[in-house]
Amino acid sequence: MARSNQNQGRNTYLWQDAAWTRSEAARVEAMPRDEFGDGRGPLWGLPISVKDCFDLAGTPTSCGTHFYRDLNGIAARDSWLVERLRASGAVITGKTHLHPLAYGITGENPEYGDCVQPRDPTALTGGSSSGAAASVQEGSAVFAIGTDTGGSVRVPAALCGLAGYRASIGYGDWRGGTHLAESFDTMGFLFRDLEDAPLLAGFFAPNQPALARTFTRFAVVDDAFLHDCDPQIIDSLHATARELESLGLHARRIDTEWWAESFAILAPFQAWEAARIHASHFEDGLFANIEPSIRERLEWGARIGPAEIAALRQRHRAFRARMHALLAEQELVLLPASPLARIDAGADQTHTRPRILRYTAPLSLAGFPAVAIPCDTGGMQLAAAHGSDRALLELAARLGASRKPDAAQPAS
Secondary structure: OOOOOOOOOOOOEEEOOHHHHHHHHHHHHOOOOOOOOOOOOOOOOOEEEEEOOEOOOOOEOOOOOHHHHHHHOEOOOOOHHHHHHHHHOOEEEEEEOOOHHHOOOOOOOOOOOOOEEOOEEEEEOOOOOHHHHHHHHHOOOOEEEEEEOOOOOHHHHHHOOOEEEEOOOOOOOOOOEOOOOOOOOEEEEEEOOHHHHHHHOOOOOOOOOOOOOOOOEEEEEOHHHHOOOOHHHHHHHHHHHHHHHHOOOEEEEEOOHHHHHHHHHHHHHHHHHHHHHHHHHOOOOHHHOOOHHHHHHHHHHHHOOHHHHHHHHHHHHHHHHHHHHHHHHHOEEEEEOOOOOOOEOOOOOOOHHHHHHHHHHHHHHHOOOEEEEEOOOOEEEEEEOOOOHHHHHHHHHHHHHHOOOOOOOOOO
16 A cells, blocks of 8 residues: 555545555455365455446546546445455455546546656556556556556556556456447456466456467568557567567468558547447536547547448458458467557657557457567567457466576477
8 A cells, every 4th residue: 555656646546545455455364265275266365456437335436537526426336347356355455547538548637637657757657547557567556457448458558567468358247337438348457477467367257268278370460560660669579579489389470451440440439439428428517627639539429420330330340350360360469569668748649549559459349358568668469369368368477487587498
């Protein structure tokens, strides 16, 4: 608790109560053990933060805005996700900062203050799971719950030097959680060490098969795709590809020219779904302090008609089918989670969102699970086919273990 809110804005958490968290720790310590072992799951006793778009009984849920904090009032019951955490024995450390409505990639927030990194006050955490990233970086949480629609776990993880896990679309239950765009919203975790990744397997989908598949190959995006990427990020991509090859996987470069339409599909579809969620509050105060760029996107979404959305659905289905065919052939795909090594606090971010989402939108449209792999500079995203979460997390752990100085070298 003493490590909380160590960034310059002291805003890692939007709600926190140290006495409540200590009482949760006492409750967890008293959880019964079964007669053949301790009966405790992998998250038992671990401090975990929760993004403030999920209800926690007895607290407000702001969705990153004063408007929803005041409108929602105090939650009467836990969301499904919080129920799962508490039943697993996790100790919730508080509810974390987010980009307003979870509708942004930078972590800026005009009402609660921009979220800068605890280790570097000149750099934004990225968003929308901004406080989640800050909580792990500052050491107030071992794992942090985030959400990922267009990259909101993958991007802050990459910018903050952390690992991340975005679950397959459809995993988890959104009861008591606020959507941004239901067709694309997924849950996820941010954490520090890739070797911890398997601890998260099955949390969102407990009926996953216990035995994970073994990957033998992966695809890497071609150089043409990386034309707007920081040079250090390209170096990190090549280094990560070599690491995967050292684990025995075979690499192949792929032509990604057809990914060019991904942002043009995701952005309006996302705006249309977000506008439908928030439309009833357009006139009663939601827009009073909302970030102008978010207001513009919501107003744009509200203008999209049935014919346009039907065409977007058709394009989405076709794109998703091609992505599934790609993963059926290549098993995995590797690319940067962000083309930027950092996002400068206080700078003009007009072009940041479309630049980053060009890298994240293809996987968002496909609904694939992905892990964010921290690198010396930036981070990579490694994606697998839908439902391959457990195998992907196991591979991430192997990669993490191979990075340790005393890691045994695999046989040639």
